[in-house]
Amino acid sequence: MSEQDLERLKYPVGRFEAGPAPDSGLRREMIRELEQFPAQLRAAVEGLNPEQLDTRYRPDGWTIRQVVHHLPDSHMNSYVRFKLAVTEEVPTIRTYEEARWAELEEARTADPELSLSLLEALHARWTLFLAQVPESGWSRTMAHPEMGPLTMDDLLQLYVWHCRHHFAHITNLKDRMNWA
Numbered sequence: 001m002s003e004q005d006l007e008r009l010k011y012p013v014g015r016f017e018a019g020p021a022p023d024s025g026l027r028r029e030m031i032r033e034l035e036q037f038p039a040q041l042r043a044a045v046e047g048l049n050p051e052q053l054d055t056r057y058r059p060d061g062w063t064i065r066q067v068v069h070h071l072p073d074s075h076m077n078s079y080v081r082f083k084l085a086v087t088e089e090v091p092t093i094r095t096y097e098e099a100r101w102a103e104l105e106e107a108r109t110a111d112p113e114l115s116l117s118l119l120e121a122l123h124a125r126w127t128l129f130l131a132q133v134p135e136s137g138w139s140r141t142m143a144h145p146e147m148g149p150l151t152m153d154d155l156l157q158l159y160v161w162h163c164r165h166h167f168a169h170i171t172n173l174k175d176r177m178n179w180a
Helices: 003-010 024-045 064-087 098-102 105-109 112-131 135-139 152-177
Strands: 141-144 148-151
Touching (some): 024 112, 064 098, 064 105, 064 141, 064 152, 135 152
Antiparallel strands (some): 141 148
16 A cells, blocks of 8 residues: 555545634534534444444554544543633643553443443533633633644634544545445
């Protein structure tokens, strides 16, 4: 497999690039996209059998099951990051070893329903919170140890991309494998 092919499998919607701060209308659309994501993810994995769930979306990548379990892990961290940014002055946020989390037994073997249900509740609460952030709050900043300073607008863009990114991992694999 060529490096270019591997890059396309790894980043099916491209690498993340923050754009300019969205206006309030685009921000509402992005929050709506986060709100709808759990249902879209559930539909994408519905009917997959255990063998399909345990198929890697790319060589040396995660299985669909691991991706499903990764999403609430990541999005819980994001939810906390947003709340820290609103309640503290330029908080330094923690990173976590997502690859190591994905290799934990429960991430490799647990029923995806556990994470789908968690993601639904988390996104309902997260998007309720985001919808209530005042316009002035979106420029609040946090310090990411690897990415540097991020505004709440930057983080919103990152997590909308994150949803699209992992959704494409799953749906592109299904297409390649001709899974209905």
